[in-house]
Amino acid sequence: MANSSKTFRSVAGAGVEAQALAARMATMQVDAGLTIAMRMPILLKGALGDSRGQREAAKAVSEKMSAVMESGFAAGQAAALFWLGLALNPLASVDLAEAAAKAANSTLEPFSKRTRANASRLTGRGRRR
Numbered sequence: 001m002a003n004s005s006k007t008f009r010s011v012a013g014a015g016v017e018a019q020a021l022a023a024r025m026a027t028m029q030v031d032a033g034l035t036i037a038m039r040m041p042i043l044l045k046g047a048l049g050d051s052r053g054q055r056e057a058a059k060a061v062s063e064k065m066s067a068v069m070e071s072g073f074a075a076g077q078a079a080a081l082f083w084l085g086l087a088l089n090p091l092a093s094v095d096l097a098e099a100a101a102k103a104a105n106s107t108l109e110p111f112s113k114r115t116r117a118n119a120s121r122l123t124g125r126g127r128r129r
């Protein structure tokens with residue numbers, strides 16, 4: 001009987017991680033859509049020579065490059081922590097679904113943080129008036 005409760009906890013842990021991942025993805029989709037909608041006119045002006053639009057384009061590229069680098073580091077760190085935990089305790093029950101969801105969550109964090117900040121900045125949600 002103890003084995004079934006251990007399995008339930010394992011499934012519940014994976015479910016919580018999967019729900020967190022789904023919520024993060026949904027929020028990122030909304031924020032990315034807002035960011036794209038608000039950036040397009042600015043970028044169009046930048047293509048026509050406006051300095052604000054050119055700065056926004058440069059900012060978008062540099063943010064994406066740094067997010068990709070941070071995301072790669074987070075994925076490597078999550079994998080290393082998983083394998084280190086397995087090496088230090090080889091007899092532990094391993095939940096690969098939970099580990100994969102944790103790795104995906106930590107990998108998406110840099111992109112989530114930037115899309116949320118950009119949506120707030122471009123729509124004026126974060127400003128107090």
